[in-house]
Structures are given as C-alpha cells and as structure tokens.
Amino acid sequence: MTQLLGVALRGTGSCLPARVVPNEEFTDVLNLDTSDEWIRTRTGIRERRFAGLGETSASLGANAARNAIESAGLNPEDIDLIVCATVTPDLMCPATANLIQTALGCRPIPAFDIAAACSGFLYALSVGSQFIRTGAVRHALVIGAEVLTRIIDFTDRNSCILFGDGAGAVVLSGTQVVNTGVRKVRLYSDGARQELIQVPSRVTPVPPPGPPQVQRLEHMRISGREVFRFAVTRMVELIEQAEIDARELGLNGIEVLIPHQVNQRIIDAAIETSGFPADKVMVNLDRYGNTSAASVPIALDEALRTGRCKAGDTVLLVAFGGGLTWSSALVTL
Numbered sequence: 001m002t003q004l005l006g007v008a009l010r011g012t013g014s015c016l017p018a019r020v021v022p023n024e025e026f027t028d029v030l031n032l033d034t035s036d037e038w039i040r041t042r043t044g045i046r047e048r049r050f051a052g053l054g055e056t057s058a059s060l061g062a063n064a065a066r067n068a069i070e071s072a073g074l075n076p077e078d079i080d081l082i083v084c085a086t087v088t089p090d091l092m093c094p095a096t097a098n099l100i101q102t103a104l105g106c107r108p109i110p111a112f113d114i115a116a117a118c119s120g121f122l123y124a125l126s127v128g129s130q131f132i133r134t135g136a137v138r139h140a141l142v143i144g145a146e147v148l149t150r151i152i153d154f155t156d157r158n159s160c161i162l163f164g165d166g167a168g169a170v171v172l173s174g175t176q177v178v179n180t181g182v183r184k185v186r187l188y189s190d191g192a193r194q195e196l197i198q199v200p201s202r203v204t205p206v207p208p209p210g211p212p213q214v215q216r217l218e219h220m221r222i223s224g225r226e227v228f229r230f231a232v233t234r235m236v237e238l239i240e241q242a243e244i245d246a247r248e249l250g251l252n253g254i255e256v257l258i259p260h261q262v263n264q265r266i267i268d269a270a271i272e273t274s275g276f277p278a279d280k281v282m283v284n285l286d287r288y289g290n291t292s293a294a295s296v297p298i299a300l301d302e303a304l305r306t307g308r309c310k311a312g313d314t315v316l317l318v319a320f321g322g323g324l325t326w327s328s329a330l331v332t333l
C-alpha cells in the first residue's frame with residue numbers, strides 16, 4: 001500500500017471588511033430594543049464587521065486566500081485544489097470556490113464549496129487533508145468565507161446582533177513528515193435537529209416552522225437558547241475527546257484552543273466544565289462576532305500573526321452550528 005503523507009499547515013490568511021459596526025448601531029441606527037450592555041454581557045461581542053457594497057464571500061475569500069498563499073511562500077498557480085466552506089455563496093452556481101479560483105488566477109483544478117454552516121471550515125479542512133494525505137494533490141487551499149449580514153433579519157434582536165462578515169484561509173501541503181500538521185479531525189452531524197438553525201433558500205419547499213414573524217424565506221432563523229445548550233455540551237465532548245486523541249498521538253499537550261467564535265458565555269461554560277485552561281483559549285469574537293465558517297480560520301490566522309501560537313505548537317480547533325454539525329481538528333503548526 002502507498003505510504004500516506006503528512007498534511008502540513010503551510011500558510012494562513014484572513015480578510016475582514018473595513019466597516020466596523022459597534023453595538024450602539026443596533027439601538028441608534030436600527031432602533032432595536034436592545035443595548036450595548038445587554039449584547040456585551042450576554043455574548044461578549046462589542047463590534048463586528050459588515051461587508052460593503054461589492055464585497056461578497058468570493059471577494060473576501062479571495063483576499064484571505066491571497067494572504068494565505070503568500071504566507072505559504074507559494075503562488076496561485078501552485079494550488080492544486082480549492083475547497084470553500086460557506087452558507088452565503090455569491091451564487092448557487094457556480095460555486096464560490098470557482099469564483100475565487102478565477103480571481104486568484106489558478107490553473108484548471110478541482111474547486112468546490114462545502115455547506116456545513118459554522119463547522120464548514122473544519123469539514124473543508126478534512127476534505128482538503130484527505131486529498132493531500134493520499135497524494136492526490138500537493139497544495140490545497142481551504143477557505144471559510146461568509147457575508148452573513150446579507151441573510152440576517154435586522155428586525156430580530158435575538159439573532160442580528162450576533163453575526164459579522166469575513167473570511168479566513170489556510171494552505172495545506174503534503175509532507176513526508178507525518179507527525180506534523182493536521183493530526184486528527186472529527187466530524188459529526190445530526191439532521192434530526194435541523195430546525196434549530198435554518199437558512200432557507202429560494203428552493204425551500206415550504207416556509208420553515210416558527211412564529212409568523214420569522215417565516216420570511218430569505219432570512220436566517222435560530223433558536224438561540226437551544227443552540228446555546230447544544231453548543232456547550234458538544235464543545236465539552238469535543239475538548240475531552242481531543243485530549244484523549246492528543247495523548248494517543250503522543251503529543252505533549254494542546255497549547256491553544258481556537259473555538260468557533262459564537263458567544264463568550266458558551267466558551268466560558270465549556271472550558272469550565274471540561275477544565276481546559278482559560279488562558280489557552282483564543283477569543284476574538286469581541287471584535288468580529290460570529291462569522292460562521294470564517295470564524296475558526298480568522299482566529300487561527302490572528303493567533304499565528306500575534307504570537308499566541310508558534311511553530312511546533314499543537315492547536316485544537318473546535319466548531320459547531322447548523323445541521324446540526326460539530327467538529328474538531330488537532331493541528332501541529
């Protein structure tokens with residue numbers, strides 16, 4: 001049997017829209033019955049970024065990808081595969097990955113999207129890793145890109161305060177060194193709980209269940225309280241399982257936990273229950289809110305650029321969201 005390759009994390013990049021939207025905008029501009037104090041204390045979010053006119057998942061994703069390719073020391077023509085995770089594609093067809101491929105000037109290579117909501121980036125990371133591990137491709141570009149502000153209901157204070165736009169990307173490369181890079185990925189889903197987070201499309205057959213005011217087909221709908229409970233439970237399980245995986249892989253430990261940036265209270269509850277050290281957790285949701293599939297790669301890129309983690313460290317990436325889906329990845333940098 002052919003020897004499987006290691007999957008090195010060779011570069012990272014991100015792109016955030018320039019427009020900063022502080023909590024006050026929801027009261028002062030949108031006239032919502034909320035407050036900066038409520039949003040900060042119940043979510044940890046102070047501000048988020050909104051895409052400007054002309055900015056899309058593809059344009060933000062292409063900029064994040066350019067930064068990742070540059071940090072990998074490669075050129076767009078070196079890329080053999082593009083996998084883009086998004087629930088806010090520019091178009092249903094072609095895929096956002098195709099638009100990014102063209103924007104970057106890549107060769108004719110496989111390029112496709114993955115929809116696994118806030119777990120999307122880790123699903124895409126798993127797919128990209130497996131293409132590399134088997135030797136099918138040498139360099140894979142994995143992207144999470146979202147413009148959630150195009151699908152949220154700005155009259156629903158329960159959800160619209162939570163989300164922001166942005167994109168993050170990584171370049172994965174095959175290596176003969178097997179004890180580095182993407183070490184272990186775990187993916188899960190439970191479609192039976194699909195109603196907790198929904199983004200209906202133009203081909204949704206009937207309005208989703210829910211009170212009349214949220215039956216608008218074009219908007220995201222969440223059951224925040226139920227998602228909160230699901231997220232804490234799954235995050236605790238993922239951390240505990242990853243600690244076992246890390247021991248079995250002979251790792252010295254996990255230097256940094258990079259969770260999906262959803263709500264500070266969810267992260268706090270999960271690390272308290274699991275006993276994971278709070279000072280090893282990377283959080284930037286105060287500045288960007290929840291950017292769904294983009295949240296983990298944006299935080300990973302920031303952690304590397306700011307020295308929160310360095311070459312040789314093992315980071316644990318954890319995400320959960322619509323589907324329902326939940327996922328983790330142990331990555332040695």
Ligand SMILES: CC(C)(COP(=O)(O)OP(=O)(O)OC[C@H]1O[C@@H](n2cnc3c(N)ncnc32)[C@H](O)[C@@H]1OP(=O)(O)O)[C@@H](O)C(=O)NCCC(=O)NCCS
Nearest residue numbers: 033034035038118157158161222224225227228262263321
């Ligand atoms: C949405 C979320 C912030 C709400 O926080 P919470 O502590 O669970 O709050 P609750 O839903 O229990 O609501 C408490 C009260 O605050 C109110 N409230 C909700 N949003 C509010 C806002 N923006 N401003 C002021 N009050 C608000 C509710 O109406 C409720 O009022 P009531 O007690 O009079 O009914 C939290 O549940 C969450 O982050 N959930 C996960 C989010 C999610 O689904 N993300 C997407 C997938 S990853």
